[in-house]
Amino acid sequence: MKIKKVFLENYFSKIEIQDNNILDYFSRLLNKFFNNKDEYKNIGEILTTDIHSHILPGIDDGAKSLNESIAMIEALVLLGYKKAVLTPHIMNEGYKNDTERILNLFYLLNKQIQAKNIDIVLDVSAEYYLDDNFLFLLSSNDILPLCGNHILFETSYLSLPFNFKEIIYEMRVRGYRPLLAHPERYIYVRDNYSIYEEWRDLGIEFQLELNSFNAKYGKEALKRAVWLSQKGWIDYLGTDAHSIEDILRIKDAKYLYPLSKVISSNDIKNIRYC
Numbered sequence: 001m002k003i004k005k006v007f008l009e010n011y012f013s014k015i016e017i018q019d020n021n022i023l024d025y026f027s028r029l030l031n032k033f034f035n036n037k038d039e040y041k042n043i044g045e046i047l048t049t050d051i052h053s054h055i056l057p058g059i060d061d062g063a064k065s066l067n068e069s070i071a072m073i074e075a076l077v078l079l080g081y082k083k084a085v086l087t088p089h090i091m092n093e094g095y096k097n098d099t100e101r102i103l104n105l106f107y108l109l110n111k112q113i114q115a116k117n118i119d120i121v122l123d124v125s126a127e128y129y130l131d132d133n134f135l136f137l138l139s140s141n142d143i144l145p146l147c148g149n150h151i152l153f154e155t156s157y158l159s160l161p162f163n164f165k166e167i168i169y170e171m172r173v174r175g176y177r178p179l180l181a182h183p184e185r186y187i188y189v190r191d192n193y194s195i196y197e198e199w200r201d202l203g204i205e206f207q208l209e210l211n212s213f214n215a216k217y218g219k220e221a222l223k224r225a226v227w228l229s230q231k232g233w234i235d236y237l238g239t240d241a242h243s244i245e246d247i248l249r250i251k252d253a254k255y256l257y258p259l260s261k262v263i264s265s266n267d268i269k270n271i272r273y274c
């Protein structure tokens, strides 16, 4: 069985991911031969730290209550995680959060987690949307960095800001390491994969979503995620959990591309730096 599994994974990984029908076919084949859920249900034990989640209650489009936050954290523990960095949105149009509000909620939640003896270490940062407010925060040195000196950031799904390169430069000149959340999900990338190379040249690191590999975000995002994995350009993996369902999906979903392959072909830094 083990031999079959290794053979299928190796065979599967050599396929050029250009034809989604082929991808689906081999995914079904893989799932037919063995119950591949076992490989993934404790992914947290391998990654140790989750670096992207929306668990703080009532502050963005993630957890709505303290109870939901606690349940999500318990679900991360079940997945094997030892640490989680909570990263609420900071976005001028939508979630006008600030450092003080985030830290106050974090202390409140962390107290509850410790009182309940839940075996996980929590840390806090943010997912910064590239807008004018972000530039203001950057120039005011009002940033909650992630894993040392990273800034986790996102852009609109539809277009890049016109001053993208300048913003990246501003981050780097201040000593931060820009870490782009879910590069596989931006619709504007389409099939123009050379943009990823340009971003790497700018010194941007990539955090991909675990759920992209089970096609939660669609086949195009899956295709881009597999391409990035095969290039070895994945620096971090995150749950980007907005709900318990997002976490359970990581445990139970059928993966269309094996996470074991993602981990073996990339230098995933969750394990070392967070």
Ligand SMILES: [Fe+2]
Binding pocket: 052, 053, 054, 127, 181, 240
């Ligand atoms: Fe997010």
